[in-house]
Amino acid sequence: MVVFEEGWAAAPFRWLMDALGDAQLARMGSDPGLVAAVDQHAAVLRDAIPLDRETLGDYLLGFLDELRQRGWAFTGEHAEPAALRLTAVCWLARERGFLSDELPA
Template sequence: MNLQEGWAASPLRSVMDLLGHTQLDRMTTEPGLVSAVDQHAAELRDAIPMDRETLGDYVLGFLDELRDREWMFDGELDAPALRLTAACWLARESGFLEDGLPA
């Protein structure tokens, strides 16, 4: 994954910059993407408390696992990309990225 320096301090912002903005924009025209992201978001909401720190920690651990597997985002909507897009959607909808604080 091509994350910029400092991604571990702000994993939600890093993922948003890497793929979140583009994928969230795609959701406005792709109903299938909306459905898939919604499913992943529901699984995240069921699995972890929905606060900035916990979601950021989840993304950090998920990214570590993806790096160990040498996963790279290539624009394809595979399960890791959908999960990261769901985390970005949840962060945006929850307002976790609005105040400029590390997220």
């Protein structure tokens, strides 16, 4: 189970990748249904916000903060809507190279 540890907001992309992104993205390699669901969430994000580092990072902070306030925790159920949206953020961040340097986000 993933919980919000102290410091999650200081580097949200990295925290998210460590917390669930790496495992979810690896699972996509063998789960076409997960790929399709994550792609749908990524398309919603592409239509809703500019996909630059700052805007996606701000979106992620707001989304995570809302989940934290609701007491949400990732339990490993990869088809859960919040987990799919977070996986889409991870996928987009990786595809756009937002994780390839040492910047805090």
